Amino acid sequence: MARTRPLKILLLGKNGQIGWELQRSLAPLGAVTALDRFGQDGLCGDISNMDGLRHTIDTVKPDILVNAAAYTAVDKAEDEPELAIRLNTEAPVVMAKAMQALGGCLVHYSTDYVFDGSGTTPWKEADEVRPLSVYGASKMAAEFAIQETGCHHLIFRTSWVYASRGNNFAKTMLRLAKERDTLNVINDQIGAPTGADLIADVTAHALRQWQQKPQTAGLYHLAASGETSWHQYASFVIHWAQKAGIPLAVESVNTIPSEDYPVPAERPKNSRLDCRLMESTFGLQLPKWQQGVERMLQEITNKEVL
Ligand code: NDP
DSSP: OOOOSOEEEEEESTTSHHHHHHHHHHGGGEEEEEEOTTOBTTBOOOTTOHHHHHHHHHHHOOSEEEEOOOOOOTTGGGTOHHHHHIIIIIHHHHHHHHHHHHTOEEEEEEEGGGSOOOSSSOBOTTSOOOOSSHHHHHHHHHHHHHHHHTOEEEEEEEOSEEOSSSOOHHHHHHHHHHHOSEEEEEOSOEEOOEEHHHHHHHHHHHHHHHHHOGGGOEEEEOOOBSOEEHHHHHHHHHHHHHHTTOOOOOOEEEEEOGGGSOOSSOOOSBOOBOOHHHHHHHTOOOOBHHHHHHHHHHHHHHHHHO
8 A cells, every 4th residue: 555654764874975965855744863874862873883873774674764874985905805805895784674574665776887887788787797797796785685685675776876064086186176277087987977966856756656556666777868978077077167167177088998097996998877777767868967067067166256
């Protein structure tokens, strides 16, 4: 039977890119208890503390647990796999088991890094996963483990997340473009920059639908539409800044292959996500990536003026 009463929601990782936006988007759905790693009111928000985590969930007894907390330092994860696995795999399993016992729903975020990046076709949900990095493997293991517990879940695989708050690729490009006359940017990794605000809004919408139709639970791809390379993304940002009259030193933005920018964790070259299942299940149309990036640029450059 459809349930429409206000929900009791527990949000973990409230100050991350997505967590911050979820505080806003989840608010109209019900009573939200939002925690960061430091917790509050005797509730533990540190997802490395499994007993504390169980105690928090048992105390709040949420209808929905939204997990926006994670180990997201992709390169560092190569050096500390235990911690990455603890936060990205073991903690979500604790959450899933606790939510299974409560009969509630776990919302969890995963990544394009579960794929090996081969080919040029956008990845579908059921495609074979083969992560190239510790981070990707830790996220993949959580997807499998959450599904195995049998709890209601919404797992959203997303990509190239940015937010106005905190650091992001566009801000770095703008800063470098003010300091240097030449930039070298990778052009052989293709994906879609996706705003944390979009992810948070879609999450709230999907949860409303899930309340009415629990059969919508599952794993979905969620990214802005269209595709770009990091080089095209950087060029878009710089072109926008030039049109906005922001003084820049940069004269050329060169393309380089991934091999010329070595990092500890290998990234997938093909990060395209096919989001048609998400769009058809939830009656949504995901906007073009440029739309959200322009909005973010407007926000961050307005802040600079102030
Ligand atoms: P952020 O790094 O912005 O946020 C992660 C949050 O997790 C931070 O607030 C961090 O807190 C918190 N956190 C870290 N360790 C702990 C801990 N031990 N206990 C409690 N909280 C902790 O990440 P995003 O918002 O970008 O990512 C959210 C989700 O989306 C993650 O699951 C990520 O894997 C996924 N994702 C992200 C992508 C991206 O490009 N960023 C791409 C694809 C998927 P603190 O600030 O205190 O460190």
